[in-house]
Amino acid sequence: MIAPYFVVIPLLTAFLIVIFGKKGERISGFVALIAAFTLLVLSLMLFPVIDSEGTIVYEVSGWKIPYTIALVIDYLSAFFVIMISLIAALSIMFSLKYMKKFTVNRGYYALFMLLLAGLYGVAITGDLFNLFVFMEIALIATYALVAFQGEAEHYEAAFKYAIMGAISSTLILFGIGSAYSLTSTLTMMQISSNAATTGGIYLLSAFFLAGFGLKAAMFPLHSWLPDAHPSAPSPVSAMLSGVLIKVLGAYAIIRVFYIVFEPSAIVNEALVVLGTISMIVGAIMAIGQKDIKRMLGFSSVSQMGYILFAIGLATPLGFLAALFHMINHAISKGLLFLDSGVVEENEGTRNMEEMQGLSDSVTRTSTLMGALSIAGIPPFGGFFSKLLIIVAAIASGRLVYGLIGLVVGVMTLGYYLGMLRRTFREKKTGSRLAFSIKVSLVILACLTLATALLMIPALKEGFLDKAVESITNREAYGLLFGAGD
Amino acid sequence: MNLYFLSFALFLVGLYGVLTKRNIVKVIIGAAIMGYAVNLFLIMVAYKSGATYPILLPGQEPQLMVDPLPQALVLTSIVIELGVTAVLVALAVKIHSKYGTLDLRKIRRLKE
Numbered sequence: 001m002i003a004p005y006f007v008v009i010p011l012l013t014a015f016l017i018v019i020f021g022k023k024g025e026r027i028s029g030f031v032a033l034i035a036a037f038t039l040l041v042l043s044l045m046l047f048p049v050i051d052s053e054g055t056i057v058y059e060v061s062g063w064k065i066p067y068t069i070a071l072v073i074d075y076l077s078a079f080f081v082i083m084i085s086l087i088a089a090l091s092i093m094f095s096l097k098y099m100k101k102f103t104v105n106r107g108y109y110a111l112f113m114l115l116l117a118g119l120y121g122v123a124i125t126g127d128l129f130n131l132f133v134f135m136e137i138a139l140i141a142t143y144a145l146v147a148f149q150g151e152a153e154h155y156e157a158a159f160k161y162a163i164m165g166a167i168s169s170t171l172i173l174f175g176i177g178s179a180y181s182l183t184s185t186l187t188m189m190q191i192s193s194n195a196a197t198t199g200g201i202y203l204l205s206a207f208f209l210a211g212f213g214l215k216a217a218m219f220p221l222h223s224w225l226p227d228a229h230p231s232a233p234s235p236v237s238a239m240l241s242g243v244l245i246k247v248l249g250a251y252a253i254i255r256v257f258y259i260v261f262e263p264s265a266i267v268n269e270a271l272v273v274l275g276t277i278s279m280i281v282g283a284i285m286a287i288g289q290k291d292i293k294r295m296l297g298f299s300s301v302s303q304m305g306y307i308l309f310a311i312g313l314a315t316p317l318g319f320l321a322a323l324f325h326m327i328n329h330a331i332s333k334g335l336l337f338l339d340s341g342v343v344e345e346n347e348g349t350r351n352m353e354e355m356q357g358l359s360d361s362v363t364r365t366s367t368l369m370g371a372l373s374i375a376g377i378p379p380f381g382g383f384f385s386k387l388l389i390i391v392a393a394i395a396s397g398r399l400v401y402g403l404i405g406l407v408v409g410v411m412t413l414g415y416y417l418g419m420l421r422r423t424f425r426e427k428k429t430g431s432r433l434a435f436s437i438k439v440s441l442v443i444l445a446c447l448t449l450a451t452a453l454l455m456i457p458a459l460k461e462g463f464l465d466k467a468v469e470s471i472t473n474r475e476a477y478g479l480l481f482g483a484g485d
Numbered sequence: 486m487n488l489y490f491l492s493f494a495l496f497l498v499g500l501y502g503v504l505t506k507r508n509i510v511k512v513i514i515g516a517a518i519m520g521y522a523v524n525l526f527l528i529m530v531a532y533k534s535g536a537t538y539p540i541l542l543p544g545q546e547p548q549l550m551v552d553p554l555p556q557a558l559v560l561t562s563i564v565i566e567l568g569v570t571a572v573l574v575a576l577a578v579k580i581h582s583k584y585g586t587l588d589l590r591k592i593r594r595l596k597e
Binding site for chain 2: 129133136139140143144147151153155156158159162163165167170173174176177181186
């Protein structure tokens with residue numbers, strides 16, 4: 001019975017924030033914060049609940065499974081739900097003070113909650129068309145949030161993002177239509193148990209790969225990301241780069257290509273090659289950037305390349321590395337975008353050449369930790385996940401790709417060190433940070449170190465291995481079709 | 486089968502409009518045409534020649550009905566397209582007021 005709350009709570013909160021209108025202007029942030037932390041607690045309960053009761057299956061409005069939309073939370077969904085809740089709660093905590101400068105805060109929090117409802121929905125739904133609907137809910141909220149700051153270039157970025165998003169959504173809908181005419185069902189578990197394959201049907205694979213690939217900022221379709229993500233307010237950038245591209249892109253790719261349909265060699269190969277290219281392109285483009293948030297955006301393209309590459313290996317170790325890198329990247333990129341917001345506030349510019357190093361020690365330290373984690377320096381979590389990706393590449397015989405991953409890792413370290421040097425030139429007396437901003441930065445900075453603990457065998461078995469198990473064990477997912485009570 | 490190709494051709498017409506037109510409004514119309522093409526495709530998936538409406542009344546055979554599910558999908562997808570188009574048009578209005586033009590070639594304030 002826990003499943004529907006993940007959609008109900010954010011939708012209800014969005015509704016309440018809007019309905020209280022001007023009177024609720026001041027409390028809207030706190031309402032959103034309470035909702036986000038409730039969701040965080042609920043999502044942390046998911047793993048124990050699945051341990052004791054098995055995969056959570058909820059049939060919407062009481063109809064039996066083939067006739068209804070099912071919400072299904074297996075370990076993989078739970079993993080992504082935890083990731084969403086974590087970044088969302090801290091971003092909202094950061095927003096409390098940061099978003100004070102804008103006049104219509106309630107619109108911001110309502111849209112943020114709508115975005116959350118869409119993201120949770122994508123992560124927990126068991127129906128292909130429902131996946132599309134929740135994806136559109138998240139995306140429409142995102143288009144508005146990208147344009148939220150209201151300058152000319154923000155509208156331009158939002159328009160570009162919205163048009164590309166509309167194209168990819170149409171492609172996905174075309175793919176869903178094809179999948180329906182192929183299998184006569186939209187319930188994912190039923191397609192999975194029918195052992196349908198996309199392998200021979202190149203058109204279907206192409207629709208889904210192009211559609212979800214655009215959302216994951218895969219190489220030829222990545223150009224919207226470095227425009228859209230920096231244009232949003234910093235806490236939203238943290239949400240977009242940290243979570244949205246992973247849930248709408250990587251999670252959907254894993255779910256559709258590896259669990260719902262049988263894995264096909266050609267999709268694996270496409271993910272490996274395109275992932276590697278986005279890795280390289282993102283890193284090369286990031287080196288020359290002067291705008292700190294644009295640089296972080298290109299870095300996201302590069303890191304998503306690592307993740308898609310690891311997914312494309314299609315070995316259990318590859319999936320483990322991909323999931324582990326996703327949580328590391330979510331935390332460190334979320335942290336870096338929040339930091340960039342503070343830096344922009346202090347310096348009055350996003351151009352790294354003009355920065356004078358006015359930030360305080362909390363911002364300096366947390367940026368350093370986030371940057372080192374992404375760049376893959378031990379003992380941060382990012383080191384272990386990047387190492388795992390390279391080991392997985394070598395273990396499946398792709399030595400050259402492993403070497404490319406290593407080289408791009410060095411490039412990543414290079415451009416992040418350049419960013420640190422230019423952003424924090426010399427130590428000056430920094431401005432003081434608000435308490436809520438400081439807390440969210442410190443928690444995220446600690447988490448960049450704490451994720452390394454997930455490599456300890458006991459924690460790895462309890463958390464990451466279970467999520468990987470639900471990817472590799474397709475039969476268990478198909479059996480859920482008959483298991484609905 | 487030819488009808489499927491026609492709906493795919495309509496899809497490509499929309500894509501062509503999105504990719505080549507310079508006017509924001511025409512780009513939005515292109516995106517809308519892509520949506521219509523997919524809706525037509527979904528309706529065609531459900532279509533059976535000689536079948537009747539899918540309401541289970543006494544004396545009606547389920548085999549002689551069209552598939553109702555894609556029709557429900559099309560209704561949902563029309564609503565979603567309405568929302569997306571509304572957002573796109575709102576952005577276009579804002580862009581026009583900020584840049585004073587709807588020509589995409591002149592709307593280039595983002596850095597390369």
